[in-house]
Amino acid sequence: MFGRKSSAAEAPQSATQAAPPKVEVEKPKPKPKSQPKQKANEEAKAPPRVTVASPKPATEGAVVEVGNRSDNYFQTKTTIFNALIDTIDLSQLAQLDTEAAGEEIRDIVNEIISIKNVQMSISEQEALLQDICNDVLGYGPLEPLLARDDIADIMVNGASRVFIEVGGKIQLTNVRFRDNAQLMNICQRIVSQVGRRVDEASPICDARLLDGSRVNVIAPPLSIDGAALTIRKFKKDKLRIADLVNFGSISEEGARVLEIIGACRINTLISGGTGSGKTTLLNCMTAFIEHDERVITCEDAAELQLQQPHVVRLETRPPNLEGQGEVNMRELVKNCLRMRPERIIVGEVRGPEAFDLLQAMNTGHDGSMGTLHANSPREALQRLESMITMGGYNLPSKTIREMIVGSIDIIIQAARLRDGSRRITHITEVLGTEGETIITQDLFVFDMSGGEDEDGNILGAHQSTGIARPAFWDRAKYYGKDAELADALDAAAA
Ligand SMILES: Nc1ncnc2c1ncn2[C@@H]1O[C@H](COP(=O)(O)OP(=O)(O)OP(=O)(O)O)[C@@H](O)[C@H]1O
Numbered sequence: 001m002f003g004r005k006s007s008a009a010e011a012p013q014s015a016t017q018a019a020p021p022k023v024e025v026e027k028p029k030p031k032p033k034s035q036p037k038q039k040a041n042e043e044a045k046a047p048p049r050v051t052v053a054s055p056k057p058a059t060e061g062a063v064v065e066v067g068n069r070s071d072n073y074f075q076t077k078t079t080i081f082n083a084l085i086d087t088i089d090l091s092q093l094a095q096l097d098t099e100a101a102g103e104e105i106r107d108i109v110n111e112i113i114s115i116k117n118v119q120m121s122i123s124e125q126e127a128l129l130q131d132i133c134n135d136v137l138g139y140g141p142l143e144p145l146l147a148r149d150d151i152a153d154i155m156v157n158g159a160s161r162v163f164i165e166v167g168g169k170i171q172l173t174n175v176r177f178r179d180n181a182q183l184m185n186i187c188q189r190i191v192s193q194v195g196r197r198v199d200e201a202s203p204i205c206d207a208r209l210l211d212g213s214r215v216n217v218i219a220p221p222l223s224i225d226g227a228a229l230t231i232r233k234f235k236k237d238k239l240r241i242a243d244l245v246n247f248g249s250i251s252e253e254g255a256r257v258l259e260i261i262g263a264c265r266i267n268t269l270i271s272g273g274t275g276s277g278k279t280t281l282l283n284c285m286t287a288f289i290e291h292d293e294r295v296i297t298c299e300d301a302a303e304l305q306l307q308q309p310h311v312v313r314l315e316t317r318p319p320n321l322e323g324q325g326e327v328n329m330r331e332l333v334k335n336c337l338r339m340r341p342e343r344i345i346v347g348e349v350r351g352p353e354a355f356d357l358l359q360a361m362n363t364g365h366d367g368s369m370g371t372l373h374a375n376s377p378r379e380a381l382q383r384l385e386s387m388i389t390m391g392g393y394n395l396p397s398k399t400i401r402e403m404i405v406g407s408i409d410i411i412i413q414a415a416r417l418r419d420g421s422r423r424i425t426h427i428t429e430v431l432g433t434e435g436e437t438i439i440t441q442d443l444f445v446f447d448m449s450g451g452e453d454e455d456g457n458i459l460g461a462h463q464s465t466g467i468a469r470p471a472f473w474d475r476a477k478y479y480g481k482d483a484e485l486a487d488a489l490d491a492a493a494a
Pocket residue numbers: 151152153232233235239244247249272273274275276277278279280281422423
């Protein structure tokens with residue numbers, strides 16, 4: 001059969017086959033179980049170093065079962081996988097399409113199971129066939145996690161610790177890789193799809209899966225206990241503002257105010273910690289942009305999904321393997337200004353592009369938006385200032401602050417709270433400066449003084465601070481939204 005070695009299924013023990021160009025199945029060690037110590041470090045050719053022993057595979061705490069796989073199962077799988085690798089001709093398999101290759105693998109694995117007289121239940125056998133197909137043709141043990149839409153992040157810390165984030169909570173799973181070599185091989189498979197490489201020479205790599213998920217890999221020797229792989233899953237059905245209201249991330253009145261902020265072209269900064277929901281919120285805010293506006297988005301990895309017809313999406317580019325060809329965020333934002341944008345949207349402001357975004361906001365590109373990492377609206381303002389200072393602009397801090405005040409109208413603060421819930425904790429206006437201090441005013445806050453229920457959920461509520469005429473009132477009036485704004489604020493204050 002195609003894909004099978006001509007010497008057929010007797011599973012010879014030679015272990016010297018070179019991997020073919022496309023299907024990269026790493027060669028398992030001939031007798032993996034007898035050499036666990038060597039295996040743990042099989043990839044590290046780095047100079048000797050004193051390393052604290054890696055932590056044991058985690059067994060403490062609750063482990064989330066993904067598929068029902070016992071230790072026995074993993075052992076059997078390794079045996080069958082090794083026999084399969086000795087049996088198939090990978091270079092021929094690489095020429096088949098995925099479906100045909102999957103069929104071929106299934107046939108051979110079934111044969112190996114009967115030759116070796118492996119005792120398994122039908123469901124275990126089905127799981128094994130699926131897992132082996134995933135290992136050879138896909139992303140191995142990651143496949144069942146990638147298929148789930150409820151997982152926000154997948155975090156792999158070496159071969160035997162895989163964590164997921166579900167519903168705002170991080171959980172350890174029973175998913176594991178055969179060894180660090182398999183993990184590294186899958187990392188390589190992921191990044192090679194976007195023409196990149198990850199190895200000892202270039203151990204840090206950002207990439208994207210075909211479905212749009214954002215990937216970061218940091219490999220040994222930088223990552224001490226095997227490669228660390230982090231995936232921010234791309235949500236096919238992006239959350240909308242109505243979903244955020246349903247989840248209690250924002251109150252209904254707060255959402256109405258956000259809608260007015262978006263529609264009235266108010267310059268907005270979304271601030272929040274890692275994974276707090278900044279990009280999601282930015283995406284929600286873009287829904288309020290009129291369909292006749294020309295919008296340009298600049299991102300490091302395209303995550304936003306604007307529904308308007310007149311959108312230009314730009315993405316930064318990392319340097320190539322020779323260290324050339326990089327196009328950074330600043331260059332993109334600067335170029336945007338020559339593209340006659342009406343609004344500019346910067347996925348994440350993290351460096352000197354802050355200056356260019358502020359300038360754009362200040363020079364007629366009203367309604368521009370961006371996100372940045374900060375834990376409070378005030379901290380967001382400080383971060384913005386330090387980004388500009390570190391960008392080498394030799395401006396007095398008073399000037400920078402005046403520039404910030406002249407550009408940013410609203411800061412929306414997102415947070416992931418200790419109970420795993422994601423909330424909008426502040427909608428804050430930037431009013432002006434007093435001396436050298438920037439004056440802000442909260443319109444909405446999330447009040448957490450209610451404590452926790454018995455399950456540890458935070459009992460909080462969104463509250464209006466009672467401001468009836470926010471500073472953007474005139475602007476809302478100009479866009480004919482003043483009555484709506486008054487309504488929403490009155491309802492919130494009631
Ligand atoms: N209000 C919310 N309620 C529930 N889940 C949310 C909410 N906002 C975002 N999420 C989910 O949380 C995850 C992280 O969201 P998002 O990518 O927007 O965060 P981020 O702050 O941009 O993260 P990063 O700092 O890594 O860029 C996503 O899976 C998203 O679907």
